[in-house]
Amino acid sequence: MDALDALLNRVSVPRLVEPAPDTAQRDLLFRAALRAPDHAQLRPWRFLTIEGPARERMGELFAEALQVADAQVSPEALNKARGMPLRAPLLVVVIARVQAHPKVPACEQVIAAGCAAHGMLLAAHAQGIGAVWRTGDMAYDAHVGKGLGLAAEEQIIAYLYLGTPERELRRAPDVVVEDFVSAWEG
Secondary structure: OOHHHHHHHOOOOOOEEOOOOOHHHHHHHHHHHOOOOOHHHOOOEEEEEEEOHHHHHHHHHHHHHHHHHOOOOOHHHHHHHHHHHHHOOEEEEEEEEOOOOOOOOHHHHHHHHHHHHHHHHHHHHHOOOEEEEEOOHHHOOHHHHHHOOOOOOEEEEEEEEEEEEOOOOOOOOOOOHHHOOOOOOO
16 A cells, blocks of 8 residues: 555544454554654653453453442443453554653653554554554553553553454545644744
């Protein structure tokens, strides 16, 4: 797929089924992520893959996090949390690893990790793999972070859900460029 085609036509694919990306496809996903802009070459990211029975364990971790936050959480909310990781055959947790650096502020490192996630989405689209970037409360929850083994200087940037699109991809919406671009006259 042409790079401009991927950039202009990538869409989120929320309905995903088996199979998950294979080994060769995953290699390309991660290689694309590792090409993200990276001031001072800090490599301020890491990735966790979650698949198979680990998705169910992730769902239990999400349910535990809800119970820690609210002992009166409803059974429906717990069941929803348990089912979240089951929405795709593969999840990739994108983690920003912020490091002290005299020239690269933390915000640039977090943005770089976000660019790595975006690179994975583009590489997925180019290979015909369905993907969607999700966050939500479970991306910012301390209990979840601890359960995933995050260090104090790390934060979850994205849960990338990956798999085979369940249905035909929707068309990317047309956008009026001029609505977002203006010249600064000084």
